[in-house]
Amino acid sequence: MIKQPKRLIVTGGAGFVGSHLCDRLLARGDEVLCVDNFYTSSKRNVQHMLRNPNFELIRHDVTFPLYLEADEIFHLACPAAPIHYQRDPVQTLKTSVHGSINILGLAKRLKIRVLQTSTSEVYGDPEVHPQTEDYWGNVNPIGIRACYDEGKRAAETLFFDYHRQHGVQVKVARIFNTYGPRMHVNDGRVVSNFIVQALRGLPITLYGDGLQTRSFCYVDDLVDGLVRLMDSPADFTGPVNLGNPNEMTIRELAEMVVELCSSKSEIVYRPLPSDDPKQRKPDIRLAKKNLHWQPEVSLRDGLQKTIAYFDTILTRRPETARRTIALSSEVDTGSREENASKQKARALF
Numbered sequence: 001m002i003k004q005p006k007r008l009i010v011t012g013g014a015g016f017v018g019s020h021l022c023d024r025l026l027a028r029g030d031e032v033l034c035v036d037n038f039y040t041s042s043k044r045n046v047q048h049m050l051r052n053p054n055f056e057l058i059r060h061d062v063t064f065p066l067y068l069e070a071d072e073i074f075h076l077a078c079p080a081a082p083i084h085y086q087r088d089p090v091q092t093l094k095t096s097v098h099g100s101i102n103i104l105g106l107a108k109r110l111k112i113r114v115l116q117t118s119t120s121e122v123y124g125d126p127e128v129h130p131q132t133e134d135y136w137g138n139v140n141p142i143g144i145r146a147c148y149d150e151g152k153r154a155a156e157t158l159f160f161d162y163h164r165q166h167g168v169q170v171k172v173a174r175i176f177n178t179y180g181p182r183m184h185v186n187d188g189r190v191v192s193n194f195i196v197q198a199l200r201g202l203p204i205t206l207y208g209d210g211l212q213t214r215s216f217c218y219v220d221d222l223v224d225g226l227v228r229l230m231d232s233p234a235d236f237t238g239p240v241n242l243g244n245p246n247e248m249t250i251r252e253l254a255e256m257v258v259e260l261c262s263s264k265s266e267i268v269y270r271p272l273p274s275d276d277p278k279q280r281k282p283d284i285r286l287a288k289k290n291l292h293w294q295p296e297v298s299l300r301d302g303l304q305k306t307i308a309y310f311d312t313i314l315t316r317r318p319e320t321a322r323r324t325i326a327l328s329s330e331v332d333t334g335s336r337e338e339n340a341s342k343q344k345a346r347a348l349f
């Protein structure tokens with residue numbers, strides 16, 4: 001039987017994850033309506049799709065209602081890096097809350113499935129390791145990260161209330177640290193920071209002793225998980241963790257990046273913010289069981305592809321590199337508490 005192509009809305013489709021998702025959906029023959037206001041992205045990420053007749057780019061801010069016809073919605077629109085979401089915290093919260101209400105309203109009207117890209121940040125500074133989906137989290141509701149963490153938590157609440165109250169078919173993915181080509185060069189996260197520093201031959205900044213652990217998922221693996229979740233049976237709503245459970249220390253990551261970049265950068269140590277999580281790791285048993293999904297790409301392979309992308313970007317746009325370096329070695333100018341929070345925000349990613 002020939003599979004009918006679907007028309008799929010991808011909000012935030014010009015972003016890092018969204019643009020890879022659009023690529024994947026087009027490759028399998030679907031039509032994609034990419035909705036984005038370019039708050040943290042640019043057309044460059046989707047430039048190569050613009051000539052594809054199955055691809056349509058719509059500039060729109062999801063905090064305003066939208067009226068489109070489609071078969072399913074992948075809802076990704078939201079700034080994701082601390083530097084981005086803390087720039088205008090009120091707008092970040094509006095994007096999560098008003099944006100979800102608008103997208104859920106559209107799904108309700110069209111009677112279609114909608115998938116929310118939630119985050120491991122709903123677990124806050126977790127007291128449970130690794131994090132399972134039934135853990136309710138430990139989030140500070142009034143801190144500088146709350147606009148994102150609490151926004152995503154409120155969005156999850158909205159998804160499940162629209163499901164219970166209005167029968168909307170929802171899917172909720174809790175995404176853990178993801179990296180890959182088209183990441184923002186200047187988002188201050190650990191993978192992009194290390195790669196930029198190594199490629200420019202600058203010192204690699206490590207917070208603390210570098211023995212805190214993280215796990216990183218390559219973007220192709222994540223996209224595969226999102227597609228499987230959307231296609232899963234209606235009674236499987238999630239929330240489901242999508243991330244790579246292979247832990248490594250931040251120091252090991254730094255050393256691997258230096259080696260793969262053939263860089264001469266030295267590793268320098270900076271004080272660790274006091275409440276930096278020692279460990280962050282998803283429990284992915286639910287995704288394995290219900291989606292038959294687990295990450296396949298090794299960190300070494302994923303980093304090689306990411307480094308090749310950054311190398312091209314930095315060669316083409318050296319001014320971006322300079323801005324990034326300024327950010328990563330930024331002198332904090334706020335109060336001690338604010339500076340510690342800023343440092344923490346940088347160290348966490």
Ligand SMILES: NC(=O)c1ccc[n+]([C@@H]2O[C@H](COP(=O)([O-])OP(=O)(O)OC[C@H]3O[C@@H](n4cnc5c(N)ncnc54)[C@H](O)[C@@H]3O)[C@@H](O)[C@H]2O)c1
Binds near residue numbers: 076080119
């Ligand atoms: N990358 C990760 O490691 C990660 C981890 C957890 C969750 N997520 C979630 O995945 C989604 C995509 O993240 P990403 O890393 O690709 O981030 P990104 O910043 O690259 O992409 C977000 C996209 O949303 C768009 N956007 C922001 N506000 C909007 C608005 N009001 N209206 C329309 N478009 C808007 C941005 O312009 C951008 O294109 C986000 O919802 C994020 O919270 C990502």
